[in-house]
Amino acid sequence: MITKVELKNWRSHLESKFEFSPGTNILLGKIGSGKSSVLDAICFAFFGTFPNLQTKKIKLDDVIMRKPVEKNKAEVEIHFQVDGKNYSVKRIIEKGKGTSYSEVREDGKLLEAPNTQRVTEIVEEILKVDYELFSKAIYSEQNALDYFLTIPKGQRMKKIDELLAIDKFEKARASSVSLANKIEDRMHGIEDAIKQIDEEELKKNISELEDSIKKLTLEKESLEKEFEKVYEERRILEKELQDLKKIEENLEILKMEKRGEESALEEIMKAIRLIEETTKGFSKESLQTSLKELENDIEKLEEELKQKKESYEKLFSDISQAKSKINFLKEEKISKLEQSLNEKIGIKKEIENLLSITGENIDQQIKEKKEEIEKVNSEISSINTTIKDLNSFIQHLSSSENKCPVCESVLTPERKNFLIKQKQDQLKKLEDKLGNLIMSRQNLTEILNKLENSAKSISEMYLQIKDLQEVQKELENSEKVLVELNSFIMQAEKNFAIVKSDLEQLEKQIKEEENKKRKYEILLIQFEDLEEKKKRSEELKLRIEEIKKKIEEEELKLKGKDLAKMEEILKQIISKESEIKTKLQSYGSFIQEKELRKKENEEKLKDLEKQKKEIKRLEVLVRDLKIFSLALEETQVELRRDFVEAVNYAMNKLWNTLYPYQDFVSIRLNAEEGDYILQLQGRDGTWVNVEGNVSGGERSIACLALRIAFALALAPQLRILVLDEPTANLDAKAISELTLTLRERINEFIDQTFLITHQPELEDAATGSIYMLEREKEKDEPTRVVKVD
Ligand SMILES: Nc1ncnc2c1ncn2[C@@H]1O[C@H](COP(=O)(O)OP(=O)(O)OP(=O)(O)O)[C@@H](O)[C@H]1O
Ligand SMILES: [Mg+2]
Incomplete structure (x- = not known):
């Protein structure tokens, strides 16, 4: 049961609230007052969509209020009860964003938000009805009471099948039939193939x-035995031949x-x-x-030779030693001594020259000069003192008053000048004498220097010629030695030649002697060789006898054997052997080929068995599928029958109440020619x-009866009915x-x-709430909702 509906900015509703109770609730209002909008909102709150939106007649943005004020957001909230529990669903629509938030609560507790899809799924679980069922069985669109009759003939069964979900059975049935057909095709294919096989x-x-x-195996076995025999024969003959050939080779x-x-x-x-010829006349x-x-x-001669060689070498070395001594004397010693002697004689002469100039008493002369x-x-020094005294007297005299500087007596200027003149003359004479003395001192000094130098040179030269006599003596000695050495060499060279x-x-x-010795030695060797050769010749004779004996033995072994003939026989045996071998091979391949063919045939037979089994298996499968599809079909028929029975039962219960006339006593939905037909x-x-066949009013009542019956048959747990303007085509009696x-x-x-109605007389039908919806459409006013008590 729906208890409360709240709309915000939902089409013409700015903020509308409705509270509903069990029984008949009525929304009464003029055209365009916003009645259908409330029902659309209920459907949207439950399932997130409503018929006009679903068929894309309008877009979701279109439900957000545009007039009189443009809004960006619309909101619907619905409260309802199922099995004693209170639920609420809220959905928010934002312009350009679709449904931006959805939530569902159970007794105020949030079950899901904000996922729209999840919320819808939860609502469907709670109501046990989905949008399809709700929109077809419970919520009739405005003036669409006769929806069922407007479905084209022949498609009603399909539509109802969809509602009842019978179409799923049909799909399963159809696919099992097509599967069975496919399997049968396959089976026939196999059967056709089998028919071809004998x-x-x-x-x-x-x-x-x-x-x-x-048979072939037996023949092959006997051939194999023969082959073994021939093979053995060949082997023995080959061995014998081989041995004989070896003897021949040996021979x-x-x-x-x-x-x-x-x-x-x-x-x-x-x-x-x-x-023997060469050694004739000699004995070993x-x-x-x-x-x-x-x-x-x-040996003796060699000893002598050795001694001679030694004296030869001694002489040789003595001569060369003497020669090198002569060389040394001539080139080094004597020439150097001669040179030194000459130098010293020269110095001696120089001394004599010097002495002739200076005289022998040079030291005496130096002493005198000093x-x-x-x-x-x-x-000089006494003259210098006198000069000094004279100078100072002249100076005193000329600078002092006319007074004698010695005796202090008064002097006349003439006396004074005379005295000065006298002293100056004296001074002049002394200075001249001093000049002469200095000159003679200079001369004396020069002579002294020369004397001293000469004395120094002479003493140095004396030192140089001090060993003159010794050098002379040494030179004489050396010349004597040279003469001796020359005479020694002469004698020695004579001995050397000898x-x-x-x-x-x-x-x-x-x-x-050695040549002779070698000749004897060779002869001796020849004697030894002769003995050796004689021994060897004896050995050879023995060996030849031995070989002769062996040859006789081997020749005996070959006696009576014809090797060529034996080889001929061997050839024959070999060719026979290969003949048998070829035969054996062809027997082998015969047998193999036949085995192969046998195997092929056996495999075909096996395959045939397999195919037969497969056919049997497929037959069972087809039978089961047929049973299954029959069962499905029966289920469908059964479900339709149950549905029709439920609908007809409900309609008949309603009929007399809904139709107050006597023309038609009963109503039914008749299943015929694969379709459903509403009949009176x-x-x-x-x-x-x-x-x-019936009037518009009768048709409307029949449709209403069918609607209610559908709601009862399809959603028995919900027991809700929505009727939007159901009175079209009804006369006053029918309406009352x-x-x-x-x-x-x-x-x-x-x-x-x-x-939902615009007819005020229907107000009497109410057993629940009545809401009056008012709106000045022309002024684009929002809907005003007034509850009628
Ligand atoms: N987004 C919107 N903003 C404002 N008004 C809108 C919006 N969408 C539709 N309307 C108006 O709301 C009115 C309500 O329509 P609704 O179908 O609910 O009326 P009704 O009461 O069912 O009328 P009738 O009796 O003709 O079926 C209409 O006049 C329509 O022009
Ligand atoms: Mg309407």
Whole structure:
């Protein structure tokens, strides 16, 4: 039961509130006052949609109030009771955003928000009705009471099937039928294929092939035995032949060896003869004695040679030593001594020259000169003192008053000048003398210097010629040694020539002796070789005898054997063997091929069995599917029958109440020719179709009866009915009967009815709330809602 509805900005409703109770509730108002909008809002609150929105006649934004004020948001809220519980649903629509919020509450407790879809699902669970069922069975659109009759003929059953969800059974049935057909097709296909196969023929083939295989196998076995025999024969013959060939080869080797040994013997005999020729006249013993003697001689000679060589080398080294000494004396020592001697003689002469200039008493002269200089120096210093005294006297005299500077006596200017003149003359003479003295001191000093230098040079030169005599002596000695050395070399070279010729003589002698020795040695070797060769020739003779014996033995083994013939026989055996082998191979491939064919046939047979089994399986499947689809069909028929029965029962219960006339006594929904037809029964018992046969009013009542019956049959738990302007085509009597029905009779079937009408006389039908909806449409006013008490 719906208890409360609240609308905000919902089309012409600015803010409208409705409270409803059980029984018939009425919304009364003029055209365009906003009545249908309330029902649309109820449907929208429950399911988020309503018929005009669903069929896209209007958009969701269109329900938000545009006039008199433009709004951005609309809101609906509905309160209802189911099984003693209170529920509420609220939905908000925002311009351009659709439903922006939805919620559902149970006894004030939030069950779900804000997901619109989830809220709708929960409401459907609570009501046990979905939008389809609600819109078709409970909520008739304005003036669409005859909705059922307006469905084109032939489609009503389908529509009702949809409502009853029978269409699901039909879909399942149709697909199981098509599946069964498909399976049958497949089965026929297999059957056709099987028909092409001759099973008896297959079995016959298999048994024939088996016989043939058995026979061939037997023949093959006997051939195999024969093959083994021939193989053994060949093997033995091959072995024998091989052995004989080996003997032949051996024999050939022996003969070759014999020939080799014989020619070796011949060679050796030839060599023996040659050696005997060469050694004729010698004996081994005499050779050995001579050889020993020779060796002794050589030894002695070599000893002598050794000594000679030593004296030769001594002489050689002595001579070369003497020569190098002479060289040294000549080039180094004597020439240096001569040079030094000459230098010293030169210096001696120089000293003599110097002395002739200076005289022998040079030291005495130096001493005298030094004394002279001393004397001059003392003279100079006394003159200097006198000059100084004179100068100071002249100075005093000329600067003082006419007074004698010595005796302080008065002087006349003439006396004074005379005195000055006298002193000046004196001074002049002294200065001249001083000049002469200085000059002579300079001369003396120069002479002294020269003397001292000469004395120094002479003493240095004396030092240089101090060893003059020793050098002279050494030079004489060296020249003496040189003469001695030259005479030694002359003697030594003479001896050297003698020793050299002795040496050559000795070497020649030794060479001759050694040649002799070598010749004897060779002869001795030849003697030994001869013995060896004789021994070897004996051995060879023995070996040749041995080989001859072996050859005889081997030749005995080959006696009476014809190898060529034996080979011929072997060839024949081999060709027979390969013949049998080829035969065996072809037997093998025969048998194999037959086995293959047998297997093929067996497989075909097996396949056939499998196909037969498959057909049986498919047959069972088709049968089951057919049973299933029949059951589905029966279920559909049953459901339709139950539905029609429920509808007809409800309609008949209602009919007499809804239709107060006697023309039609009964109403039914008749299922015929795969369709549903609404029929009325005349007084005479005949049934007529409502469509096309009854008046508009009768048609409306029949439709109302059907509506209520549908609501009861399809949503028995909800027991709500919505009627929007149901009185079209009804006359006054019918309207008053409808009023009566809604007020007194319908409660038996329906708990809550919503009646929308513009006819005030229907107000009497109310057993619940009455709301008057008022609105000045021309002024675009919002709807005013007035509750009528
Ligand atoms: N979004 C809107 N804003 C304002 N007014 C609107 C809006 N949508 C529709 N209307 C107006 O609201 C009025 C109510 O329409 P509604 O169908 O509810 O009226 P009604 O009472 O059922 O009328 P009738 O008796 O003709 O069926 C209409 O006149 C319509 O023009
Ligand atoms: Mg209306």
